[in-house]
Amino acid sequence: MSFYTSLSGLKAAQTDLGVVSNNVANVGSVGFKKSRAQFGDIIASSKTTPGNGTRLKGIEQQFSQGGFETSARELDLAISGNGFFVTRDALTGGNTKFTRNGAFKIDQERYLRDSNAGYVQVLPVNAQGNVTATGLSAARNLQLPLTSGTPRATTxxxxxxxxxxxxxxxxxxxxxxxxxxxxxxxxxxxxxxxxxxxxxxxxxxxxxxxxxxxxxxxxxxxxxxxxxxxxxxxxxxxxxxxxxxxxxxxxxxxxxxxxxxxxxxxxxxxxxxxxxxxxxxxxxxxxxxxxxxxxxxxxxxxxxxDGLSTGKLDDISIGEDGLVTATFSNGETQALGKLIMANFSNPAGLKQRGDATWSVTGDSGPAQIGTAGEDGFGKIQSGALERANVDITEELVSLISAQRNFQANAKAIETANAMTQAIMNLRN
CATH class of the missing domain: 2.60.98.20 (Flagellar hook protein FlgE)
Known part of the structure; x- marks a missing residue:
């Protein structure tokens, strides 16, 4: 039985090594959230026997705040506090995903997209920048206009x-x-x-x-x-x-x-x-x-x-509340929408989709939709990106610990083998 007990320890140590290695490998990934392996003991069959080893209960994601890296790009966004950006992977319909990676860009059709080519979702607003509809059903893709205003002859x-x-x-x-x-x-x-x-x-x-x-x-x-x-x-x-x-x-x-x-x-x-x-x-x-x-x-x-020309898009800015505002060459400004923010009662239950994106599961609960700065949602900082929440020193210590656990369990198997061999030699 000691062979199987130590074998479960070897597997657990190997899994722990894999989790820590993945954290270390993604220390430079924008918006990455580290994970931690959770283990539990396998109960004994009776009060007179020892336990039967360990088992993997799950790999839990850690959604603590990562540090900020300043950027000169207006479209690099970081969330200070709770919440996720909302994206969809198709122009119409598509799967809804959630991310903390705010490295956005404009494509050739002037849509705002994330690093995975997902369409960033916003809520519609009026001319004053106030949200006019809420919920995921009101979400739409953000497309930048080329021009603004109706031309008028000078009189x-x-x-x-x-x-x-x-x-x-x-x-x-x-x-x-x-x-x-x-x-x-x-x-x-x-x-x-x-x-x-x-x-x-x-x-x-x-x-x-x-x-x-x-x-x-x-x-x-x-x-x-x-x-x-x-x-x-x-x-x-x-x-x-x-x-x-x-x-x-x-x-x-x-x-x-x-x-x-x-x-x-x-x-x-x-x-x-x-x-x-x-x-x-x-x-x-x-x-x-x-x-x-x-x-x-x-x-x-x-x-x-009193004449007006048709203004050409000159610049866009994104405020702390997620309001996207376009500025045009004729001096006009236009509110285009507010970035949707999503939160969950159990973020650790989200399913990883890679590249710092997640999707809803039954464990995470449904998405709670709002905008930046509201209760439960963080603020948006333009010109910054959130780094991975990986402490490299802490991960190296965990790596050493997992390595020692692996060696200890391997030693236990070696000892059990030696004991078994000694018993076998008694028959000779």
């Missing part, structure tokens, strides 16, 4: 400028008494210019430039202070007088204190069709009440326009 530009009161009348105007000729390609024919971007109905960006020309100055003996504003959209000049046969500038007038007196409201310019536009544009200019003429240099206090 109004609001600007506020400060024009210098000591500005000279352009040289061309002073030199040629026969008439003044403005030429936007000749810097001597205007005093200042400012440029911005407007948009057509398709969201195409078109440069818009306003050229300012000093026309009258009370300091030079004129009756008033005035400037002409020439408005160009792309390569075409818009006219402040839509009834004029030739484009005309907008006349800006200021009183002695420098306050603007004309125009007092938005001025509608004529429709223009620059070469880069998909459709004609009709834009109004409003210099407001803050535009003025004063000592000093030309200043552009503000310039705004």
């Amino acid at each position: 109004l530009m609001n600007l506020s400028v400060g024009l210098p009161s000591n500005a000279d009348i352009p040289e061309d105007r002073a030199m040629y008494s026969g008439g003044y000729t403005f030429d936007r390609l000749d810097p001597n024919s205007y005093n200042q210019s400012t440029q911005t971007t407007v948009y057509d109905a398709a969201g195409n960006a078109i440069p818009a430039t306003i050229y300012f020309v000093r026309t009258e100055s009370t300091a030079a003996g004129d009756a008033q202070n005035s400037w002409d504003a020439y408005f160009f959209v792309g390569d075409e000049q818009a006219s402040a007088d839509s009834g004029s046969a030739t484009p005309t500038p907008l006349r800006l007038e200021f009183d002695a204190s420098g306050a603007i007196t004309s125009p007092t409201s938005a001025t509608a310019f004529s429709t223009v069709s620059p070469a880069a536009a998909s459709a004609p544009l009709t834009i109004s200019l409003d210099f407001g009440s803050a535009s003025n003429q004063s000592t000093g240099t030309f200043t552009l206090a503000s310039i705004e326009q």
